[in-house]
Amino acid sequence: MTRFSSPRLHNTSLNLVRRIAPALAHRLLQAVLVALLVGTLCFFMTRMLPGDMAYRIAAGRYGYDMVTTAAAEAVRLELGLDRPWPAALVEWWGRLLQFDLGVSQVTAQPVAMEIAWQLGPTVRLSLMAMGLSLLIGPTLGVLAGLKPGGFLDRLTLAVSTVLRALPSFLLGLVLVLLFSVKLGVLPAAGHDDHGSIMLPALTLALGMAAVSCRVARDAMMQVRGSAYFAFALTKGLSLRQALLRHGLRNVAAPVVAYLGVQLVYLVEGVVLVETIFAWPGIGHALVHAIFGRDVPMIQGTALVLGLMFVLFNALVDAACAFIDPRRRP
Amino acid sequence: MSMHSLSSDDFIDTAPQRRLGRAQLAGIALLAAIGSFALFGPWLVGIDPAAQQLDRYLEAPSLAHPLGFDQLGRSALARLAHAAQLSLALALVSVLSAAIPGTLIGLLAAWRGGWLERVLAAVADAVLALPGLLLVLLLAAFAPGGFWPLYVGIALALWVEYFRVVRAATRILMASPHVEAARLLGFGPLHIVRRYLLPELLPRLFTLMRFGFAGAVLAMSALGFVGVGLQPPTPELGVMMIELLPYYGEAPWLIGAPVLTLFLTLLGLLLLSPEKETA
Numbered sequence: 001m002t003r004f005s006s007p008r009l010h011n012t013s014l015n016l017v018r019r020i021a022p023a024l025a026h027r028l029l030q031a032v033l034v035a036l037l038v039g040t041l042c043f044f045m046t047r048m049l050p051g052d053m054a055y056r057i058a059a060g061r062y063g064y065d066m067v068t069t070a071a072a073e074a075v076r077l078e079l080g081l082d083r084p085w086p087a088a089l090v091e092w093w094g095r096l097l098q099f100d101l102g103v104s105q106v107t108a109q110p111v112a113m114e115i116a117w118q119l120g121p122t123v124r125l126s127l128m129a130m131g132l133s134l135l136i137g138p139t140l141g142v143l144a145g146l147k148p149g150g151f152l153d154r155l156t157l158a159v160s161t162v163l164r165a166l167p168s169f170l171l172g173l174v175l176v177l178l179f180s181v182k183l184g185v186l187p188a189a190g191h192d193d194h195g196s197i198m199l200p201a202l203t204l205a206l207g208m209a210a211v212s213c214r215v216a217r218d219a220m221m222q223v224r225g226s227a228y229f230a231f232a233l234t235k236g237l238s239l240r241q242a243l244l245r246h247g248l249r250n251v252a253a254p255v256v257a258y259l260g261v262q263l264v265y266l267v268e269g270v271v272l273v274e275t276i277f278a279w280p281g282i283g284h285a286l287v288h289a290i291f292g293r294d295v296p297m298i299q300g301t302a303l304v305l306g307l308m309f310v311l312f313n314a315l316v317d318a319a320c321a322f323i324d325p326r327r328r329p
Numbered sequence: 330m331s332m333h334s335l336s337s338d339d340f341i342d343t344a345p346q347r348r349l350g351r352a353q354l355a356g357i358a359l360l361a362a363i364g365s366f367a368l369f370g371p372w373l374v375g376i377d378p379a380a381q382q383l384d385r386y387l388e389a390p391s392l393a394h395p396l397g398f399d400q401l402g403r404s405a406l407a408r409l410a411h412a413a414q415l416s417l418a419l420a421l422v423s424v425l426s427a428a429i430p431g432t433l434i435g436l437l438a439a440w441r442g443g444w445l446e447r448v449l450a451a452v453a454d455a456v457l458a459l460p461g462l463l464l465v466l467l468l469a470a471f472a473p474g475g476f477w478p479l480y481v482g483i484a485l486a487l488w489v490e491y492f493r494v495v496r497a498a499t500r501i502l503m504a505s506p507h508v509e510a511a512r513l514l515g516f517g518p519l520h521i522v523r524r525y526l527l528p529e530l531l532p533r534l535f536t537l538m539r540f541g542f543a544g545a546v547l548a549m550s551a552l553g554f555v556g557v558g559l560q561p562p563t564p565e566l567g568v569m570m571i572e573l574l575p576y577y578g579e580a581p582w583l584i585g586a587p588v589l590t591l592f593l594t595l596l597g598l599l600l601l602s603p604e605k606e607t608a
Contacts, residue, residue, distance in 0.1 A: 029454075030454070030458045031458075033454060033455040033458040034458045034459055036455070037455055037456070037458065037459055037464075038459070038467065041467045041468070042467070044471075045467075045470060045471055048471055049471070161596070161599060161600075162596075164595075164599055165592055165593075165595040165596035165599050166592060166595075167547050167550070167551060167591065167595070168551075169551055169554050169555070169567075170570075170588060170591070170592070173570075173574070177577075263460075264460045264461065267460045267463070268460050268461070268462035268463070271462065271463070271466065271555075272462075272551050272554070272555055275555040276554075276555065286466065287466075287555050287556070287557055290466065290469065290470045290473060290557045291473075291556070291557065293470075293473075298467070298470055302459075302463055302466070302467055305460075305463060306458065306459050306460075306463060309459070309460055310458065
């Protein structure tokens, strides 16, 4: 369709906004759904976890020595813990909509403040992992796709099969044993210097690259078999030129589209890998909040991870549209 | 495959291959071996996985005890067998309790259409909005260390896939000439589902089940590994790994066994997929 209509029409910004709006609205709806789902689950958690939540929250706020019945009752009244659950649930949603995440029951700090500290490391780790995976996977995939059945193709197939059968937490373990214990070149855990991001990021990146490598390899094979690529070579372009001008964008389209699927792996992996490497991010905080039964922190961290997932998805949508004009909404 | 299996939504199988490749045969052999180890292992080993012989702690493998004893003097082979059984049983049960209702609801939604379909699709969207493992984590937080929240969480995260795939495929199939003809001839829903829909759906359902199985095994061991899944005395793969990690220098076979079991299970499931599949 688009091919026959005037190109100028499509480049007006108004038109672009009009066509991007539904896709954006879908992601916004997804964000609201994430908030509702996480909020509702956490609301029922406060009611179903053993122990009196009012005392636990009072202890979190005022310290364990200052908890009196009066303080607990004040908390109970304030949070509506004495009210029937439907009314309290609506109020709970209301607070969530005002971005009021409450106070951590363990550190007595506002959850929003805690998360503000943890967001940086998590975003840094995710972006680093994504960047590394795009650097490793598609590069090897394109090289493998240039010579199907060749040595590199068979090697990357074997390595990627093994990596895909190796869960991220075990891959992390293997990398620690290799780089930290045997070779002693990278720190095994923590967050002190620049080297400490390498192992967690590499863990996530290798898991993602294992798949994107094969996606890029299949796309490269398709490009090689296509008429336009054959024509580019026939008209006298070198392989390098043909690859740069006609190949890479067509390989990039499926790789980036597949990144959308891999985001699930990334967000899930962040939780596990941060925990294993003691990386002070949101996933680490989520797991520790579950240890501590710190419901406000569970809610806040799960919410931010979910929203990060939605945001990354929206960015991948945009990148897809940028690379492949046919996918523009 | 690894963890995106809990929500890998873009694979609709193309025509399945009829002949099994070498990789698929290897996958079947691996899974058969692990499956029979899980099924008969606990009975064949015949040792209580919790029984301690404290004087034999970290004892090296011998003919009578092929994996030796762990750091608390428990038989490592008995624990491994029970852990494998637990993992595979949980995966099987949660995949089945996701697949059967998911398929039925998907068929219902596509068949009835209208507001029912829209409501169900909205519910599915809500579940898919969150990565599967986060949902499982949130449910596990209700009762840390329990088996039930884990099972419910995994099943809840998985059913959506069946719903979506079945609904999408059924909608297309319902519009096809032969289904239309069958309906015009007066055949009931049961006949149409059995005769026309299920044969088309089964290969796709099988793919989903394979991914779901891997996702369930993975979710359980991952949560066990970071300490929010099942708790230490339970012989569970992830729990065993994190428990035995400090001893990898003195007794590498101890941690190697659960790691290898998990790896081979996932590898077997991965190899089952037809050559063309990349996900």
